[in-house]
Amino acid sequence: MTDHPSRPAIPSEPRQHGVPPRVRARITRYLLALLAFVLIAPLVPYAAAYLGAGNVPNPGAGLWNEVRQRAGPADANTQARGVESAVLINQVGERWRQFRSEMLVPVGAWLLLGTLGFLALFWILRGRIPLEGGRSGQLVPRFSVNQRVVHWFAAILFVFLAVTGLVLLYGRFVLIPILGPEGFSATAAACKEGHNLFGPIFPFAVLAMIVLFLRGNGFNQIDLKWFFRAGGLLKGHPASSGYYNGGQKSWFWMVVLFGIAISISGLILDFGVFGQGREVMALAHVVHGGVAVVFIAASLGHIYIGTVGMEGAFESMSHGYVDANWAREHHDLWLAEMEAAGMVGVEPNALEEVKRHDNIDFKGFGSPGTKAVQG
Amino acid sequence: MFLEFVEGPLWYFSAVVFVVGVLWRLVDIWRQPSRTDLAVPRGSGVPGALRTIVTRSWTAKGFSRGATFHLVAGYMFHIGLFVLLIFAAPHVKFIEERILGFGWTPAPHWLFMVASDLAFAGILLLWLRRLMHPVMRKISTFDDHAAAILTFVVMLTGCLALLKSHDSLRAIHMLTVCLLMVYFPFSRLMHAFTFPVSRAYTGAAMGRKGVSA
Amino acid sequence: MARMKFLCDTERCIECNGCVTACKNEHEVPWGINRRRVVTINDGEKGERSLSVACMHCSDAPCMAVCPVDCFFQTADGVVLHDKDICIGCGYCFYACPFGAPQFPTGGVFGSRGKMDKCTFCAGGPGEANSAEQVRKYGRNRLAEGKLPICAEMCATKALLAGDGDVVADIFRQRMAYRGAAGLGTGWGVAYDKGLRKASGLDGKAAGKED
Incomplete structure (x- = not known):
């Protein structure tokens, strides 16, 4: 471009056609140089890195990536026999620790304390839900012997497992300051062994509960209305319901789902002899602990309403009979069915009960000396 | 300190009460006057006695349906209890060191645990049925409940001491064991020794009458 | 104050398992427990490397954080130790540990593991140094004798280094x-x-x- 001003420039002159050959050649040269620059420029850092030798990719990176198993399980082996003994870095430990320390412990504590606080508040505001009409003296049979046995079987196991489990979860923060390290060690050892031994019985209790309580626990339209009326918990707003109300059905299905989840995860944790690694164990622990605190929180509500929270409720599970007025106030549709079936006002006659629940043929008792008595 | 007292003086006291009490009860039963059977026996009493000891271990015909619960839970509890009592490694060790001077091959840990689970489930179910069943509740006395609860507590404290590393837990287990042993001869727990006696007595009487029962 | 560390030089380790054997012998470690183990990556292939691994005595040790009975403690030298009288054998430290250091003598059913055992950096445990009880529970206390861990001392290629x-x-x-x-x-x-x-x-x- 240096000689541009010296050129006689008469642009408007129509004497020449197109660009002069000299200019065209020069433009071509510029374009070629530009092309070469564009092509070579990106290679410069590579070349500099290559020649400078200061930025060689670390040949050890591959090894440490394998140690950390960044691209799946490493091709590793060891003379040490044991589950995952060839794993150099445990991939789930830190995540499990964070879940337990930062989620399970604090969130679980807030959930349980919150539930207790809510129940205390409810107790203060609403008090014990009374039998509005008093006791009628007429009894309605509600739960069979087998249902009650299985309920309390599961309940005893549940409370024992919940208490021992909570000691293991919160003992370090709550009990060590009280009992000291040695005292709490004995407590925790007892709780751990008790939890591990009683745990495997619980699945059978859950199964028995499902078998004996499944009937009548399907949700229907009535439950929807029951939920909209807040289960009749508010004064003067009764909610209609059949044999089970929406809350009881919800609790039943919680027992089923939580019970199965907690049983399977618990068995995985308790029987670590099938070669399950830390990933499976940690996952099982997450499920076990997470479900457990929700299960326990929900059970607090169940225990509250079944004992101090409502007059006339506990006897359904202790003696198996409820007062007709209790049934009228809490399970009106069921009472109507029972009245129609002539089951209201039955006497809690022991022999009648045995007949109904055990289906024993009592014919033999009538005449002494027959074969039945010999047995 | 506490463990030494429980495993020392208290243990010896309980063992003496247990042995003397059980023997005294058995001798007392033996010396009960029985009415002389004047009838000419139609058969020997011995086979009847032996047969009845065995046959009464199963439900009689006609009661099988109603007694399934007791049969299953009863055997769960009793078999479990005897496996864990006689074949648990710590018990075998205790028997060897403190009672007989010799031991035997203990059950593997898993069998001990499974037996314990069966026993725990069995005793809980049986006791709950005692509470929940109107007839069972009516015929149960304080003794029945006390024996069931005491046995359960002994088993529970044993379960809690499974880690075998804390003297306090072992002492609590031993304390409840001592309580049970002192209570044993004066309660229905005596059925552990009297059941063959009672069955044999009935069986012998039936055998002499020529009745298969 | 020293801050004790292990370091395994992957370019030197020849997978002789001398450290493993030395450790087992020094501390009479029961069968089934490996306080130290050698892991080989890509065994028999180009780029094969071996690493001797044990408890790394972390500064923020996950085992200490998750122990429900708080049985761990860290010495002034940064060695992470635990009290077997307090340990209940729950296995949480094994889940949390990045290196698989915590080991259990029995892997039985019903969660019966026995008391946890792990590398002590040859520093024993609580109680009197090299007392019969300490040796039985935790092995020799070489640090108290002014010696360094036996695994590193025995390493033939000086791949495994231990000390400040x-x-x-x-x-x-x-x-x-x-x-x-x-x-x-x-x-x-x-x-x-x-x-x-x-x-x-x-x-x-x-x-x-x-x-």
Whole structure:
């Protein structure tokens, strides 16, 4: 471009056609140089890195990536026999620790304390839900012997497992300051062994509960209305319901789902002899602990309403009979069915009960000396 | 300190009460006057006695349906209890060191645990049925409940001491064991020794009458 | 105050398992427990490397954080130890540990593991140093005798280094210096090359011993 001003420039002159050959050649040269620059420029850092030798990719990176198993399980082996003994870095430990320390412990504590606080508040505001009409003296049979046995079987196991489990979860923060390290060690050892031994019985209790309580626990339209009326918990707003109300059905299905989840995860944790690694164990622990605190929180509500929270409720599970007025106030549709079936006002006659629940043929008792008595 | 007292003086006291009490009860039963059977026996009493000891271990015909619960839970509890009592490694060790001077091959840990689970489930179910069943509740006395609860507590404290590393837990287990042993001869727990006696007595009487029962 | 560290030089470890054997012998470790183990990556292939691994005595030890009975403690030297009288054998430390260091004598059903056992950096445990009880529960206390962990002492190729972190780091830094910028993954040819070592001026001298 240096000689541009010296050129006689008469642009408007129509004497020449197109660009002069000299200019065209020069433009071509510029374009070629530009092309070469564009092509070579990106290679410069590579070349500099290559020649400078200061930025060689670390040949050890591959090894440490394998140690950390960044691209799946490493091709590793060891003379040490044991589950995952060839794993150099445990991939789930830190995540499990964070879940337990930062989620399970604090969130679980807030959930349980919150539930207790809510129940205390409810107790203060609403008090014990009374039998509005008093006791009628007429009894309605509600739960069979087998249902009650299985309920309390599961309940005893549940409370024992919940208490021992909570000691293991919160003992370090709550009990060590009280009992000291040695005292709490004995407590925790007892709780751990008790939890591990009683745990495997619980699945059978859950199964028995499902078998004996499944009937009548399907949700229907009535439950929807029951939920909209807040289960009749508010004064003067009764909610209609059949044999089970929406809350009881919800609790039943919680027992089923939580019970199965907690049983399977618990068995995985308790029987670590099938070669399950830390990933499976940690996952099982997450499920076990997470479900457990929700299960326990929900059970607090169940225990509250079944004992101090409502007059006339506990006897359904202790003696198996409820007062007709209790049934009228809490399970009106069921009472109507029972009245129609002539089951209201039955006497809690022991022999009648045995007949109904055990289906024993009592014919033999009538005449002494027959074969039945010999047995 | 506490463990030494429980495993020392208290243990010896309980063992003496247990042995003397059980023997005294058995001798007392033996010396009960029985009415002389004047009838000419139609058969020997011995086979009847032996047969009845065995046959009464199963439900009689006609009661099988109603007694399934007791049969299953009863055997769960009793078999479990005897496996864990006689074949648990710590018990075998205790028997060897403190009672007989010799031991035997203990059950593997898993069998001990499974037996314990069966026993725990069995005793809980049986006791709950005692509470929940109107007839069972009516015929149960304080003794029945006390024996069931005491046995359960002994088993529970044993379960809690499974880690075998804390003297306090072992002492609590031993304390409840001592309580049970002192209570044993004066309660229905005596059925552990009297059941063959009672069955044999009935069986012998039936055998002499020529009745298969 | 020293901050105790282990370091395994992957360019030197020849998977002889001498450290494992030395550890087991020194502490009478029961069968089934490996306080230290050697893991080989890509065994028999190009780029094969071995690593001796045990408890790394973390500063923020996950085992200490998750222990429900709080049985762990860290000595002034940074060694993570635990009290077997307090331990209940729950296995949480095994879940949390990055290195698989916590081991259990029995892997039975019903969660019966027995008391946890792990590398003590040859520093025993709570109680009187090298008392019969301490030796039975935790093995020899070499640190109390002024000695370093037996695994590193016995290492034939000096791949495994143990001791004050600063000294260990100096030794490793000098090794890195003569291996060149490539550092890791250079292979035994570089790691043991006499010429390179001479050229780096570090022939035959370990940094720690020069101090």
